[in-house]
Amino acid sequence: MSRIPDKPTPDGLEDRWIARWESDGTYHFDRSATRDEVFAVDTPPPTVSGSLHVGHIFSYTHTDLVARYQRMRGKHVFYPMGWDDNGLPTERRVQNYYGVTCDPSLPYDADFTPPEEPADPAIPISRPNFVELCLRLTEIDEQAFEELFKHVALSVDWRHLYTTISPEAQRVSQRAFLRNLARGEAYSAEAPTIWDVSFGTAVAQAEIEDRERPGAYHRIAFPRTDGEGDIEIDTTRPELLPACVALVAHPDDERYQPLFGSTVGTPLFGAEVEIRPHELADPEKGTGIAMICTFGDTTDVTWWRELQLGLRAIVDRDGRLKPVEWGSPGWECGDPATAQKAYDELAGKYLNQAKRRIVELLDEGGHLRGEERKITHPVKFFEKGDRPLEIVTSRQWYIRNGGRDDDLRQLMLGRGEELVWWPHYMGARYRSWVEGLNGDWLISRQRYFGVPFPVWYPVGEGGAVDHDSPIVPSEDRLPIDPTTDAPDGFDESQRGHPGGFVADPDVMDTWATSSLTPEIAGQWEDDPDLFARVFPMDIRPQSHEIIRTWLFATVVRAHFEFDSLPFRNSTISGWILDPDRKKMSKSKGNVITPMGLLEQYGSDAVRYWAANGRPGVDTAFDEKVMKVGRRLAMKLLNATKFVLNLTGEDAAAGLVGGEVTEPIDRALLAELRGVVDVATRSFDDFDYARALERTEALFWRFTDDYVELVKGRAYGDGSDEAIRSAHVTLATALSTFHRLFAPHLPFVTEETWSWWQDGSVHRAPWPTVDELAAGADGDPTVLTVAADVLSEIRRAKTEAKTSLRTEAETVVVSDTDARLALLAQADRDVTGAGRVRSLSTTPAEEFSVEVTLATA
């Protein structure tokens, strides 16, 4: 046991064991294992756009705890890692980091080098140059991510690392899309689309959030065509008046019932619009009658579609009012010249500028009633954006998800039922999302750093692009970029020419690729043998706010492609909250960087903190818990050193599981059996926290009570048989504790294990009740009674403010006969540990101990 240091410390264990695990391939996946022998993890690929924070450490540790447990249970753990580097977050980071902006019309500049400092104003660069910078920057981040994850001992098989922008991931993504397209599950359509004017791209329903914003009601009078007065409506979007195509009120609203079918003129523009009934109109809001504009919000889209109204689109893709020719088809009005004059005051202005101006115009024209009334109301934003979303009509790609098809919706709800949710109530998030879907999944983005749609369109002889007959590549060509690759049967010279082709310019949303993480990690079609061994996966760990995006989308893709779930269990982790119980996030500036914590407390201590967070429960960030974790790690080191010293050189050889004769030794093993059982069942239910809590509780009793009680015997005080019994029990317990703690404290347990065992503790078998057979008939009360008495002796010494070394002259224990009988089975250990000269007992109803201390 020369390997045991004099002063054990958790510091520095990380570097040594990380290197060792890497060289030994401790966490390598054995791909000869069959599916039932495999435990596969659909690891969440973190977004590569900056740095990881403690929240990542928290949730990724949870997954690792389960992976390590399963590995020790004998499963072949498939535990890949991925980096989600494609998509808007990376683009945005690159723009800020280098001070560049992507202009797809520019040619590639092979000599371009980014500025040292972010350029201001931003330098426009070509799409290929832009993509190069994205790749360069993400690579830097990804190296830091990998180092951090290794440092917290994620037992990932790093040979199975993927990135979502890699050619392999693009191939999977494009292949899945083409198959969706071939089966009719993907389609393109020209339709009103929720649009972010800052990023210049369409966004999906799942990426929208409401934010409370100040606004104001303006009451506008619409003159009735029959001259019988005005209809007053309230609106927060007066700038959309030129886009008004109808007024709408509830069919049961008696105030407006007589008016349904009649018309009014729009103020300033004189367009004649009809008053229509629709259930979505709310009699309680405003004046109970609203103007329908194309388009102010998604309700407008519903009304427009269901009432089959005309289209007057005025918002362009930059969020400005576009030029309109009043009097032309679709823009009929009573007096085109007047309408045009008014509109020209607005055209070219951004929406909020147009709003101010039109209010002035309305006011001057006497069309406003009363003062504007300021309110705050929910406004829809792209979750990554900072300007309100608009709705513009554009051609986009969609994947069906049940949002417009109730049969499919029911099937998707069924998948949610089939999936096992941990915690179980998280299934409600999925259900409410699927039930609330109001359209198919919009997957195209008018962006640059993503997976291109593998699609071209034929250009007719007249130069018209035929979007309804896309040209697709064969799967063996994938991945392709249609903007640089030509379709089969064409050559590059035909690009953009009559009779030739054009590329689809868009890229897929990042969720359209990350919804395929099981397929990407499992190398679907590229390595069918591997895929068959790992798919569907066992767990999908993730946080709850992306159930509607990542989880749901992954279920949709697997449903279509494999008619199965992509994973059996969904393990949802909570959030890390700062001490004010707010979610930690970069935008709030309350993020704590993880590397400093890992270095200060040690990785095991930080993992201990993470492991204390219950599955699915938001947890406060608390460094005090890390201190406790560090103390536990330290205790494990010292206790191991001590126990191995007590048991002697032969601790490893044959002692574990040997014969145990003393009742108090059997009592400890009986307790240990209970903990092994609970820890095992807890881990089977992904409750790593309970496993730790129970293990830890017994471990402290082990060191504070059991070891104290038996150390005299273990040192040699007693019969050979009794000494041997203590040695066997200590070694058995130590081996069990090392393995029970191994998932939580991988570094110290590996260290302590190495002092007396061969191989990695992380490849050792998970302890079982059967190994602890000697405790099967043990009575735990023996240990309890002995510890109770010892505790009373300690109390007497403490209250006398004397050292625990002080001898007790006499100790008289009063207790029930049953307990006294059990105490008798351990009395020699008790007198030894308590330094008692004379121990006697008297029967009594209540437990009490009378201690007379020896005078010093």
Add this chain to the structure above:
RNA sequence: GGGCGUGUAGCUCAGCUGGUCAGAGCAUCUGCCUUACAAGCAGAGGGUCGGGGGUUCGAGUCCCUCCACGCCCACCA
């Protein structure tokens, strides 16, 4: 507006299918160099388990209701 969750010692949290369930750790206080550990050890004080009803022989534990907080969803007039 609908749904889900949380509310237990100053703090962070355990308390699984109702009967040692009133707990742990931290913090506080009092002590102790005890042949593993002073980044340690021994001990003490501290809570009418969010409020109010109810079921029960018995309720943090089940039911109802209210309050507070968090999250998810919901058509921006």
